[in-house]
Amino acid sequence: MAETTEPFEDPWPADSAATPSAFIVDVAGYEGPLDVLLSLARQQKVDLAKISILELADQYLLFVAEARHIRLDLAADYLVMAAWLTYLKSRLLLPEAEQEDPSPELMAEALQFHLRRLEAIRDGARRLMQRPQLGQDLFRCGNAEGLPFEIDIQWTATLYELLGAYAAHTRRTESRGYRPPPMELFSMEDALVRLRRIMGTLPDWGDMFALLPEEIKGGIIYRSAVSSTLAASLELTRQGFVELRQAGPFAPIEIRTKAKGEGA
Amino acid sequence: MTAPSEELRIVEAFLFASPQPVSEEEIAGRLPEGTDIKALLVELAEHYQGRGVEPVKTAERWSFRTAADMAPKLKIRLKQSRRMSRAALETLAIIAYHQPVTRAEIEEIRGVSLSKGTLDLLLEIGWIRPSGRRKVPGKPLQWRTSDGFLEHFGLDRVDDLPGKEEMKAAGLLDRRPDLPPIGLLKDHLGADAAADGEEGDDEGAEGLDEEA
Amino acid sequence: MTAPSEELRIVEAFLFASPQPVSEEEIAGRLPEGTDIKALLVELAEHYQGRGVEPVKTAERWSFRTAADMAPKLKIRLKQSRRMSRAALETLAIIAYHQPVTRAEIEEIRGVSLSKGTLDLLLEIGWIRPSGRRKVPGKPLQWRTSDGFLEHFGLDRVDDLPGKEEMKAAGLLDRRPDLPPIGLLKDHLGADAAADGEEGDDEGAEGLDEEA
Numbered sequence: 001m002a003e004t005t006e007p008f009e010d011p012w013p014a015d016s017a018a019t020p021s022a023f024i025v026d027v028a029g030y031e032g033p034l035d036v037l038l039s040l041a042r043q044q045k046v047d048l049a050k051i052s053i054l055e056l057a058d059q060y061l062l063f064v065a066e067a068r069h070i071r072l073d074l075a076a077d078y079l080v081m082a083a084w085l086t087y088l089k090s091r092l093l094l095p096e097a098e099q100e101d102p103s104p105e106l107m108a109e110a111l112q113f114h115l116r117r118l119e120a121i122r123d124g125a126r127r128l129m130q131r132p133q134l135g136q137d138l139f140r141c142g143n144a145e146g147l148p149f150e151i152d153i154q155w156t157a158t159l160y161e162l163l164g165a166y167a168a169h170t171r172r173t174e175s176r177g178y179r180p181p182p183m184e185l186f187s188m189e190d191a192l193v194r195l196r197r198i199m200g201t202l203p204d205w206g207d208m209f210a211l212l213p214e215e216i217k218g219g220i221i222y223r224s225a226v227s228s229t230l231a232a233s234l235e236l237t238r239q240g241f242v243e244l245r246q247a248g249p250f251a252p253i254e255i256r257t258k259a260k261g262e263g264a
Numbered sequence: 265m266t267a268p269s270e271e272l273r274i275v276e277a278f279l280f281a282s283p284q285p286v287s288e289e290e291i292a293g294r295l296p297e298g299t300d301i302k303a304l305l306v307e308l309a310e311h312y313q314g315r316g317v318e319p320v321k322t323a324e325r326w327s328f329r330t331a332a333d334m335a336p337k338l339k340i341r342l343k344q345s346r347r348m349s350r351a352a353l354e355t356l357a358i359i360a361y362h363q364p365v366t367r368a369e370i371e372e373i374r375g376v377s378l379s380k381g382t383l384d385l386l387l388e389i390g391w392i393r394p395s396g397r398r399k400v401p402g403k404p405l406q407w408r409t410s411d412g413f414l415e416h417f418g419l420d421r422v423d424d425l426p427g428k429e430e431m432k433a434a435g436l437l438d439r440r441p442d443l444p445p446i447g448l449l450k451d452h453l454g455a456d457a458a459a460d461g462e463e464g465d466d467e468g469a470e471g472l473d474e475e476a
Numbered sequence: 477m478t479a480p481s482e483e484l485r486i487v488e489a490f491l492f493a494s495p496q497p498v499s500e501e502e503i504a505g506r507l508p509e510g511t512d513i514k515a516l517l518v519e520l521a522e523h524y525q526g527r528g529v530e531p532v533k534t535a536e537r538w539s540f541r542t543a544a545d546m547a548p549k550l551k552i553r554l555k556q557s558r559r560m561s562r563a564a565l566e567t568l569a570i571i572a573y574h575q576p577v578t579r580a581e582i583e584e585i586r587g588v589s590l591s592k593g594t595l596d597l598l599l600e601i602g603w604i605r606p607s608g609r610r611k612v613p614g615k616p617l618q619w620r621t622s623d624g625f626l627e628h629f630g631l632d633r634v635d636d637l638p639g640k641e642e643m644k645a646a647g648l649l650d651r652r653p654d655l656p657p658i659g660l661l662k663d664h665l666g667a668d669a670a671a672d673g674e675e676g677d678d679e680g681a682e683g684l685d686e687e688a
Contacts (some may be wrong), residue, residue, distance in 0.1 A: 330492055
């Protein structure tokens with residue numbers, strides 16, 4: 001079945017080029033001299049290890065000679081191989097007199113090895129391509145949904161960052177400038193503002209301390225209010241806004257707005 | 265188990281390999297005419313009953329999906345670390361240094377109002393814990409740092425927080441007595457307090473920095 | 477048929493849902509420690525025997541694939557497969573069987589110089605990858621096949637290549653010097669050899685036929 005579904009072109013022209021004449025016309029169809037040699041060797045239809053190197057050399061030299069009639073620019077590789085085979089052939093034909101190395105037998109064996117190796121690779125490539133291939137014969141899951149994922153957030157902070165934040169906060173608080181603790185006591189200024197506001201509405205004498213704010217009766221704040229109000233009243237008297245009187249020691253101090261026109 | 269029929273195998277492979285869910289018409293197009301597609305799909309569903317994957321029909325089209333209960337087992341957990349915002353860090357530092365401390369006190373110390381998420385976040389991370397209620401009107405919850413906090417920051421005890429003693433000595437960490445409300449005084453301070461409050465809102469909004 | 481174990485269901489769902497083939501380590505990470513992964517995979521393969529899809533191991537990783545004999549039924553033929561030149565195919569086979577192998581060795585085995593586009597093409601398809609440099613003068617780059625190659629041809633390991641054992645046994649994968657005198661003669665003819673290389677380039681350019 002793999003044959004019928006094989007989408008690759010059949011890349012080996014060897015079988016179709018089985019006649020010698022086809023070789024000559026179609027030099028470009030070969031991938032180098034080794035390719036030609038392999039094709040020629042296959043024509044001997046014997047095990048590549050037992051191939052007749054002499055016959056092979058003759059066939060190749062004939063091929064090159066014929067090919068040169070058609071293509072004078074025949075590639076160097078072909079000519080190198082032709083030269084080498086001529087040399088090998090001459091060595092093989094000579095009686096084994098001198099022991100030059102490499103011996104012609106060894107050279108012939110090397111050529112056989114190369115041919116066998118190339119054929120093995122071609123066979124491997126063919127078998128590889130006959131395997132069912134992904135996306136062509138086999139399919140992976142077309143719509144794999146993927147793996148759901150969940151993100152674990154890990155909050156990180158170093159001790160240095162923690163202290164840094166606190167220090168920054170401290171610095172920020174300080175940089176707001178010096179802020180005295182808010183005055184808890186009733187200040188002279190508070191008393192002045194308050195007395196000025198109240199006095200306009202009081203036509204007659206009244207107990208000065210009865211005018212203090214209701215909500216601060218008792219405690220240190222009340223006492224501060226008493227003293228600051230007294231001081232404020234003295235100041236207002238000096239300015240001529242109010243009059244003060246006291247019937248006797250420890251008697252209530254009375255206050256009233258100074259009548260208009262009476263002068264200071 | 266009987267060997268599956270050729271038709272069933274085709275349906276199975278087709279559902280599996282198709283890039284999109286396939287309609288019953290499309291399935292029929294792959295099979296000899298007259299094949300009972302519905303029966304095949306029922307057979308397929310039966311076969312996959314109780315397995316890790318199963319054929320499902322959505323919007324009139326079929327596909328294989330992992331069984332619903334497999335989702336937690338397949339989940340990939342990605343860890344992502346995030347840095348804390350300045351507001352959260354500062355809040356945490358204040359709790360660490362001033363504990364036990366109420367929300368109102370944190371706001372007072374920071375001088376800005378606390379965004380809602382900040383304490384929640386710290387609680388979720390496990391760095392703070394509630395610790396009883398303050399015995400004042402409204403009984404506000406008090407906060408302390410947790411053992412998780414000590415562990416994360418490599419501390420044995422809260423007292424090991426460096427600098428605390430020095431800061432205390434400088435009076436920087438002293439809590440001032442609360443002021444009794446005096447109308448006039450409040451009026452004087454009113455404007456500044458309001459301005460501070462606004463700043464706090466802005467900062468609260470960025471309670472959670474989104475940093476990669 | 478007995479109900480599949482929870483572990484088997486997880487393996488099944490995991491292989492199915494993962495966009496990439498998964499290693500046995502990755503599978504183990506999803507299961508309780510000490511689970512016999514190999515036994516589970518054998519069990520899974522048994523279950524899918526004769527069905528339309530089956531678990532396969534390629535490049536040491538597992539995934540589901542449609543059964544090979546389903547091919548004709550599934551063929552959609554949306555895109556025509558690339559046609560590779562003989563040079564590209566042989567080069568791929570040489571890299572596959574002889575890896576790691578240098579460019580010079582590929583040329584020696586084929587007995588012809590390699591056009592530039594051939595390796596590029598195989599690299600582009602994602603079937604080969606460079607793999608270190610040979611420790612000989614010139615430090616030539618060596619080539620190997622990639623996991624993508626194994627996956628495409630459904631091979632678990634390079635050793636599973638068809639006929640590899642026989643080739644090895646016959647000594648055909650041994651490294652041998654080039655035909656000695658030929659090397660010498662080639663050096664003499666350096667200039668001509670370069671011209672030949674150019675011709676090779678032309679051929680390489682048509683290595684990939686784009687057929688609609």
